[in-house]
Amino acid sequence: MIDRQTIDRILAAVPIEDLVGDYVRLTKRGSNYIGLCPFHSEKTPSFNVSPSRGIYKCFGCGKGGNAVSFLMEIEQLNFIDAIKRLAKRAGIQIEEREETEAERQQRTEHESLMLLLEWAENYYQKSLTDSAEGKVSGLGYLTERGLTAETIAKFGLGYSPADGHAMCQAALQAGYSASFLQRVGLVTERNGELYDRFRERVIFPIRSVSGRPIGFGGRALRTDGKLAKYINSPEGEIYHKSETLFGLSLAKRAIAQQDRCFLVEGYLDVIQLHQRGLENVVASSGTSLTTEQTRLIGRFTKNVVLLYDGDSAGIKAAERGADLLLAEGINVSIVLLPEGQDPDDFAKAHTLPEIQEFVEGNRKDFIHFKAANRLKAGKGDPAQLAKLAQDVVKSIALIPDGITRALYIQEAARQFSLGEELLTAEVSKQRGQKPLIARVKNPDTPSTEAPTDAAAEGEAASPEAEPKAQNPFYVQERELASMLLRYGVENIQIAEDDESGVQSVRLADYMAAEFAVDGIAFTDPLLRRLYDGYQQQLAEGTPDPQQALLSGLDPELTSLCIDLTTDRYPLSKRWFPGGKVADLSHDDLSLNAQQVVLAFKWDILSQELAAKREELKNPELTSEEVDERMHQIHDLSLVLCRLSELTKRI
Template identity: 40%
Template sequence: MISKTTIDQVYETARVEEVIGDFVQLKKSGSNFKGLSPFTDERTPSFMVSPVKQIWKDFSSGKGGNVVAFLMEHEHFTYPEAIKYLAKKYNIEIDETEQTSEEKEQANERESMYLVSEYAQKYFEQTLWDTEPGKAIGLTYFKERGFTDGTIKKFGLGYSLDQWEAFTQSALDEGYQLEFLEKTGLTIVKEQTGGETKKFDRFKGRVMFPIHSMSGRVLGFGGRILTNDKKAAKYLNSPESDIYHKSKVLYGIYYAKQAIAKEDNCYLVEGYTDVIQMYQRGVENVVSSSGTALTPEQIRLINRLTKNITVLFDGDAAGLRASLRGIDLILEQGMNVKVCTFPEGEDPDSFSKSNTYEDLVLYLEENAKDFIQFKTSLLVKEAANDPIKRADTIRDIVNSISKIPDRIQKEVYIQECAKIMQISEEVLYNTLAQINKKEVNEASKKIKQEQKVFEVVKNDPVVEKVNIEDEHEKEILKILIEFGNEKLSIEEIYFDKEIGEEYTETVERSVAEKLYLDLQEDEIEFANPIFKETYLLLIDQFLNKESFDFAHFVSSSPKGVSNVIADLDSVENRYQLHDWKRREIYPKSKKDDLERRVQQIVISIRLKLVSDLMVSLLENASKTETNRNEMEEARDYYELKKRLAQKSALVLKDFGSLS
């Protein structure tokens, strides 16, 4: 187990904006940062990060919390994994106590798969550098590709011996379970006749390219065979598993993420060596789809870091036209896309290897074409002088333009297409309208189908109502979070027993003291368990500690509590008026209205209690004709309710006649 000292040091050192900035492109927004949600597909930023309070809130998914909560949600880390990740990022030495056998058994399956993958990466890397076959075959291959020792080590490249069980047996000897070796795809297990099993290494005799998540965890591998075995695939990837989904992974994203955000552009290539060679040459904002067709999930991964993608194609790529589908997918995601092709016979790997950094950058800048220029030049060549093919080409281009969500961009591209294809804009707009009409009709059919389901739900007599208790409890927590230590001058009403009269006295109390005493006086307890836990922790902090450190409180609170705090605080501060003084408009601050707000929530809670008692008494009275005591008591509560409502300037709902 990780010691409390280490955990405390991690929380004190880690900065939420720095950690989240490794995964999401954040932009300054007042005192906070804003970015696109990493959990949903959105185009308008609703993901907020508060450096002052060290919390984050994603309004599109409802998730929020501290820095550890983000890693647990985004990277699916366990709590210890998140702490270890932060410790590594901030160079904090981890002090661990010995785990019991029971704790070891509780390690979850995903973590076991991660551990197996990380062991495999180290094993293949060590085999490359420390064994004769590794140096003679694997290292020689990488050197022939032009990779330096530093680059090979940077990307954790390795070699798998050309032996049936070399890796598997080594992993088993180290205590790793065959179950997880098989689930990660590192080991293939086959049942034999007689109940025996045969196991062998999936990547036998291949150079190894580890595939990392955005946070740097090893998810899987790509292996390239070096022999001329026609029966074996040239490249072999890890199979799909609980930790590796090839449609959601980009090779090199871990190494490229900071450069992508900094350059505000991402180069997209096809292979592992393309990425490594360009990175080595100095162009670090480059990733690969690892030989698979580009997917929306991969594009959204880039979209977290930049809105701009430049797709790099080989000069003689046979499947160039088929690759255009990927461009349409990028456009659908609202991204800006350019395309650059290399001279015939060249690819990103070879071109980077044979050119200087300056020449490479200059070539990319001068030859990156807007997607419409590239697509028209490519398709026009195919159409030649054939009018039918030319018409199909125009329709194809307009179809791509229809994918763009931004209307202004659509219009600009229509104008550009009209010039290049020498056709009137009116014809292109009509074609675009036809495409859009078809999409609308298809969408309409889908909506009608969904509407049938909705109508069944709509007619359901069970209608969800607002939970008043929850709303009251949320309001108390919001006030405490923002103003718990603020002092109020309050007129308290006391009763003098000797003279039998009420009198008022002005006292100074903190907001936390006022709320605590009023709730205690009415014997009110929170109904929502997580709100109750949050309230008790906050009250303890305000009443028993000299000062309140919001960031430390959030970081040291249980995950559920930190999530509640992030949720309430972010909702409270999401929309704020800025720069009104310059316009000579002076809005009232929340602090100016604090005393009324505190009094109103207490009275609202009391009104709810009185209403509940009234309803209960009236229900009892209606059950018997002679029970007049309940009716009298209900009248008394009704008068009390009217006085409370008048005191707080609330409109009193009429619950019916009490006569």
């Protein structure tokens, strides 16, 4: 196990903006950063990172936490593995006590499978560089393709021997189980015997966004036509082809910095361009682009350049992918390479400046390109042109932003010599909306038409949008918990009972005393855990209980803490004298705290009083029980009268 002091040191050593920046393209806004949330699909940034507090918070899906919880969520790691990853990043040595058998059994199988994949990647690399067969066959092929030793090492390329049992036997000898080898797709079973899946192939490791191997691609070296040229790891627990982009772990920084991503089709396309210096390039791993892959790109940039072969197959592949990208609000342009060349060939034959010059000279906006391509195919035939114009309209209708759609409609109308109103109506039809001319004219009449873009395609509902209706005190308890987290250690001024003066007391102590005197507690279980945790931190002498909870080992409490202490819309400095933002909730803290606490008590006790009165209606009560209820009602009524005076309630 890892001690608390080490965890705090690790969290302090890893700036959260740097960690999150490896997965999300962040833009600085004031003292914080914003970006598109990596945990849900959105088109308007609602994901906030606060370096000063070491936390992140998405106001769309509600997720929030610290560096550990972010890594746990995005990489599907357990707590210990996330801490180890952060420690390695920070260069901090972790000293652990020896695990017990029970703790050892708690390790997730997921991490065991990941370790097996890392072992396999290392095995293939050594097979390429250390074995005679690998040097002749694998290294010979890669060198012939123009790859340098540095590039080969950077992408972790390897070789799987022709012996169909070599890797499997080595893995078993290393202590890995046959079932794990099958689960990650490294071996196949035939007639009760295990065979290496990738035998006699050059190996391309497929890595997660963070750079860990999750699968492999294999390129056959025999050309007798009996073997598939390329095979990939099968879909499984670790590798999900539709959610993976080849080369992203090495390209993500360049994509975010240049705010542009080049999308190609094959492994060698990525590697050759990267070797030439064009590092913001990824591939869809030999499969048609998927929605999950477009969203993955959208974390880092909203600008994609499709760099495909110039033949008809390349154009079709580009068009299929472009529509998915447009639907995610991504700006798409296309560059078609000279006929007969793919990005691999083109990169080998040109320098980086030549590649960049060619791209800028031949890059076309995708909608414009598609319209021109359809006009050329129509050859002046009105019926054919009408059908092709519909095809262009389908792509325009996918674009979520209304202004962008309108601009493309104008351009398409000009190119096809059609009226804008006609194309606008057709786009609305494609989007399942009524055209503007058919909308209800009376603004007081409720509209029954399809929802607007904002509603139909809006962000995930905020978790605060609909408080827990079944708990009438939930909103008040959130307000109390928020006040406690923000100002619990600060002193407030409380009037003495005899009105002889005031006493200074910590807000947290005031809350505890007021709740204790009437036996009141939070009704929401999670908020009660937070309140109890805060008070416990204070009792243990923790100087900053809020920070202790934020960096605690309970992800649920950490997320709630962030939720209660993070404001989505901070006030501008322009509203305050001298440009200094005042904390409005902190002003008159003494008065605010007392009003909130007393109002909460009033509501809780009012409900209790109503319940006691309801119990009196029970005809089965004994006379002693009736007397008891009457005394309780009398006592509660006196307390509520006093609270009414203090809170100015009737």
